[in-house]
Amino acid sequence: MLPSASPVSTPGKVWQLACRAVEAVVRLSDVVAVAGRFPVLAGASLVVERSEIVLLRGPNGAGKTSLLRLCAGLLPIERGSAVVAGVDLVADRWAVRPLVGLLGHANGLYDDLTVADNIGFWGATVGATSGEIAAAMDRLGLAGRLSAVPVSRLSAGQRRRTALACIVARRAQVWLLDEPHAGLDAAGRDELDAMLRDAAAAGATVIVASHEHERAGSLATRVVEVVGGQVRAA
Amino acid sequence: MLPSASPVSTPGKVWQLACRAVEAVVRLSDVVAVAGRFPVLAGASLVVERSEIVLLRGPNGAGKTSLLRLCAGLLPIERGSAVVAGVDLVADRWAVRPLVGLLGHANGLYDDLTVADNIGFWGATVGATSGEIAAAMDRLGLAGRLSAVPVSRLSAGQRRRTALACIVARRAQVWLLDEPHAGLDAAGRDELDAMLRDAAAAGATVIVASHEHERAGSLATRVVEVVGGQVRAA
Amino acid sequence: MTIAAPASQTTSSRSALRRPTSTRFSRGLGTAVLAGLVTLVVLGLAVSPDDRIQGDAVRNLYIHVPSAWLAYLAFIVTAVSSAAYLFRRTRSLAWDRIAGASAEVGVLFMAITLVTGSLWGRITWGTYWVWDSRLTTTAFLLVTYIGYLAVRGLGGSHHQRARRSAVLALLAVLEVPLVHFSVRWWRPLHQGQSVRNGELSDLMLFTLFTGLVTFTLLYVWLVLHRQRVLTMDDMVADRGLDAALAERQREGGQ
Amino acid sequence: MSSAWRIARLVAAKDLRIEVRSRVVVNQVLPFAVIVMVMFAFALDSDAVLERVAPGLVWLAVLFSLVVVVQRSFAVEVADGALDALRVAGVRPAGIFLGKSMALGVQLLVLEAVLLVSAVVLYRAEVRPAGMLLLAVTAVSATTGLACIGTLYGGLASGARGRDTLLPLLLLPVAAPVLIGATRATESALGTGGATTGEGWPWIGLLALFAVAFGVGGSLAFGALVDE
Amino acid sequence: MSSAWRIARLVAAKDLRIEVRSRVVVNQVLPFAVIVMVMFAFALDSDAVLERVAPGLVWLAVLFSLVVVVQRSFAVEVADGALDALRVAGVRPAGIFLGKSMALGVQLLVLEAVLLVSAVVLYRAEVRPAGMLLLAVTAVSATTGLACIGTLYGGLASGARGRDTLLPLLLLPVAAPVLIGATRATESALGTGGATTGEGWPWIGLLALFAVAFGVGGSLAFGALVDE
Numbered sequence A, B: 001m002l003p004s005a006s007p008v009s010t011p012g013k014v015w016q017l018a019c020r021a022v023e024a025v026v027r028l029s030d031v032v033a034v035a036g037r038f039p040v041l042a043g044a045s046l047v048v049e050r051s052e053i054v055l056l057r058g059p060n061g062a063g064k065t066s067l068l069r070l071c072a073g074l075l076p077i078e079r080g081s082a083v084v085a086g087v088d089l090v091a092d093r094w095a096v097r098p099l100v101g102l103l104g105h106a107n108g109l110y111d112d113l114t115v116a117d118n119i120g121f122w123g124a125t126v127g128a129t130s131g132e133i134a135a136a137m138d139r140l141g142l143a144g145r146l147s148a149v150p151v152s153r154l155s156a157g158q159r160r161r162t163a164l165a166c167i168v169a170r171r172a173q174v175w176l177l178d179e180p181h182a183g184l185d186a187a188g189r190d191e192l193d194a195m196l197r198d199a200a201a202a203g204a205t206v207i208v209a210s211h212e213h214e215r216a217g218s219l220a221t222r223v224v225e226v227v228g229g230q231v232r233a234a
Numbered sequence C: 001m002t003i004a005a006p007a008s009q010t011t012s013s014r015s016a017l018r019r020p021t022s023t024r025f026s027r028g029l030g031t032a033v034l035a036g037l038v039t040l041v042v043l044g045l046a047v048s049p050d051d052r053i054q055g056d057a058v059r060n061l062y063i064h065v066p067s068a069w070l071a072y073l074a075f076i077v078t079a080v081s082s083a084a085y086l087f088r089r090t091r092s093l094a095w096d097r098i099a100g101a102s103a104e105v106g107v108l109f110m111a112i113t114l115v116t117g118s119l120w121g122r123i124t125w126g127t128y129w130v131w132d133s134r135l136t137t138t139a140f141l142l143v144t145y146i147g148y149l150a151v152r153g154l155g156g157s158h159h160q161r162a163r164r165s166a167v168l169a170l171l172a173v174l175e176v177p178l179v180h181f182s183v184r185w186w187r188p189l190h191q192g193q194s195v196r197n198g199e200l201s202d203l204m205l206f207t208l209f210t211g212l213v214t215f216t217l218l219y220v221w222l223v224l225h226r227q228r229v230l231t232m233d234d235m236v237a238d239r240g241l242d243a244a245l246a247e248r249q250r251e252g253g254q
Numbered sequence D, E: 001m002s003s004a005w006r007i008a009r010l011v012a013a014k015d016l017r018i019e020v021r022s023r024v025v026v027n028q029v030l031p032f033a034v035i036v037m038v039m040f041a042f043a044l045d046s047d048a049v050l051e052r053v054a055p056g057l058v059w060l061a062v063l064f065s066l067v068v069v070v071q072r073s074f075a076v077e078v079a080d081g082a083l084d085a086l087r088v089a090g091v092r093p094a095g096i097f098l099g100k101s102m103a104l105g106v107q108l109l110v111l112e113a114v115l116l117v118s119a120v121v122l123y124r125a126e127v128r129p130a131g132m133l134l135l136a137v138t139a140v141s142a143t144t145g146l147a148c149i150g151t152l153y154g155g156l157a158s159g160a161r162g163r164d165t166l167l168p169l170l171l172l173p174v175a176a177p178v179l180i181g182a183t184r185a186t187e188s189a190l191g192t193g194g195a196t197t198g199e200g201w202p203w204i205g206l207l208a209l210f211a212v213a214f215g216v217g218g219s220l221a222f223g224a225l226v227d228e
Ligand code: HEM
Pocket: C061, C064, C065, C068, C069, C113, C114, C115, C116, C117, C118, C119, C120, C121, C122, C124, C125, C128, C129, C134, C135, C138, C139, C179, C180, C181, C190, C191, C192, C193, C194, C195, C196
């Protein structure tokens, strides 16, 4: 599961190896992004180094989710420049995607499929081995009875755990997590924090948006504030 | 918005006035409830007095959500007995509903409608006046630009706020809240806690399921643990 | 997902349920049914005359019509006992099981009607199926009650099932008069009310009547047994719930 | 009951507003229904046949649209747990039933209008002034029936997994009589195959009977079907 | 591209597994389509007409089902943000497009088989051994075209923009030519109205053209459509 350990073969990778030494993993400068006609990001600037764990906080609707989605290459950039994992997002929003792992507010699970089916599918799309998948499953306590239960029958927290397992199964270099703690029970939260610390230690970069300041604050190495579509040091 | 202040005219109400003096607002004894064939509640017993704020905590899948849904009359009772706000749920699951307000994991909003539309609709179904609706909206900071935005465009926390406004618009006597803090920002959390304290002070009964023990713990007057479909004192 | 009760559980429940579904009464009834079927065969194939137009094909009548009418009866019984379940004072799962059993048998009879009918059609009309009102409505009636049985299978608690299906039965039964009167309403190719209009000789009528009685007895017999089997199914399910409860409560342990 | 009516109006208004905002029926169902009519025209490309079967085809297209619209109408309810919220709102199911039926009915009427027009255009089925009234009555009564049936079984189908598979199984057999009645009535309204207007009215009786039966039955039954 | 193929296979397998688990197509769409056929037969009661228009009706029923299946196919993607997750998984949209088209195609083929059989039963349309090959080729090529169009349409309708634009509406008429071609080809395969097998093959050309055009076009365009 060590990001740096695994050779990912994508256009972006080579480019990215070249730059890793010289450049920050995430470098946004004065990024403006619009959804519909609304500027969800209004000149956001953020620099994140390798193996940092950054906490984004801020009021509802400030732009945290939008920022994470932008880093994942899901949001087109109107103005400014953004480079993530060495990929210039203005030029190519596709190349970055194999390198990032995003957990949004939604879980991205298929209700009709069982827990095992879902994790298997999402693992496969990023070429995870069945070993990694199994590891992810029982790390999040989904190995037992639950693995055969359709996701539609799960409790909220169990769904969240499943979604996390899907993310873990892929070896991302940049983890983008949107309120990952929401819905998880005490054990799940500890497990999650441990996983993130491991990933960071192994050279991954983690950006977490959360409203649970005590919890996420203790996890983060740095806290920034998102307000009105802009980023401020906090 | 004070529960006791407003005369609610429903079959259950009369009955309930009769017993309020003698009886607890929520009295579950050895309740068994099944979903599909799975016993989500396996002999749960719980007594909650008037104007208590009870926190339900416990691992994922323990049965918290199921317990709340049962109290709202959404889950049929297989065995045992349950009386909520003086209504016997085994005999009649309808009469209790005008007396309770439930906020589940889902928000129960219509994506295509605007914030104002949604709150207006849900308010109207319980006969709230436009004044109460407006009050609820700006108490949760939805009065401005947002009121005209389709819910599908909202941020997660804004959706949650909208759902809360819908609940607030109705004058419930028993509040059942499932992880109400999830997704809310700091301000929203304080506002929510204040609202719940007000409601409790005004004679309402509040049951909250949450994984944020610090936060909800400080709010609650009593904490109970749900495990394996049963309730234990914590 | 269903609860797979441990082997011991199921076997024990089986032993508890290992009383036969037959009683002296139902055994007596069964023999009566057999006797009736024999007489019906004799009357229908040997004694009764053949029709001046239809020839021997008319003998189809003695199965076709009774089974159709019994299907009606079955569906009506389903509706009535469903109503009995919904009515608070007489609410009991027994009614629900009778409704279910009766519907199952009704579907069986309706299917027999369809099959014999289309065979008959092959002989008299030269085709298995025509887009005649009665034929089509009959087919729809059959589909409806298959749907009813499907709804019974949706799961949930016994009372959920009972309530849901009872309501459905009360709606579905509305189609029966539709089938019955359809011939009056449009594109009648199918036989009209020939029986009541005295188009049949006395002996034919008598045979038909025998068929009717026999099928009625057969219906009662089948419903009795099916209803008892359904009762046992519910008992087994309850035992399954007990096992599941124990398992669920153990979750807390570790 | 009065409260049930209040709720019904609220729910209906809400459903219609959702349609106004999302335009799913107008932008997606309607075009398909029309295309279907066009396809009919191509499939049986002899005018004689076409004109004779035009009424049947119109109602077939309506029936098909019904299934899609019903699915949509309950999809918005279950998407974010709104149906539960409605139940908790202490809303009597009769209110929900009537409200959704009304909204469904309105949408269907619009569909039917468009389909009838396209039938006139494509199939050269001309509408006699005499038939106008009959036509209108047919549309209304048939639509009422279809809307009630659709809402009823849509509600049953919109529960947990595996329910949705029941919708057509339950819906279509029951809808069939309406289809037949409406077709016959429309035929005599358009004078298809020399049918006279007089022949139409008995069918209206059947349709009205259905509408009433399922309207009343539905208001009573809906609770038991949607509520777990 | 190779990775696009890998993804396509994964997505197709996933969609088919969803179908296996939820049985929506088998239990809901299939009976729906068959009952629609029954209703056709009922609406145009004369056997002569029926037999002549059987091919058209089969393809109409296929179109009906296509709508429902496509809606379903994208409902599962947008329900819980899976479509986003797919995009983040670094999956090239061509892969998604091909995968969903393949799954759609398979489901349609099953439907068509059943519908053809029921046409034979209900409408007494008999299949000549000579026509068999033609029939198979028609089914495959038409299905490919429809599956691609359907996936494009679904992507549009479910994508961020599709909702409020009229684009889906523009895409619809495109399905018509495919259905006409398929109808004509099937007619000559079944020898409806004395059509010879020879007349069928030119139509196959048209169908194949469509399939290729939309297959390629779709793979290129899909990204732009679903990606905002
Ligand atoms: C698939 C084909 C057929 C079906 C589904 C069918 C169905 C039925 C049904 C449902 C009834 C009960 C009518 C009622 O009393 O409400 C019935 C009665 C009857 N059927 Fe058929 N039938 C079929 C074919 C035929 C054929 C081919 C004949 C003979 C030419 C026939 C002769 C009769 C007669 C004589 C009755 C009794 C009519 C009366 O007096 O009520 N049926 N059939």
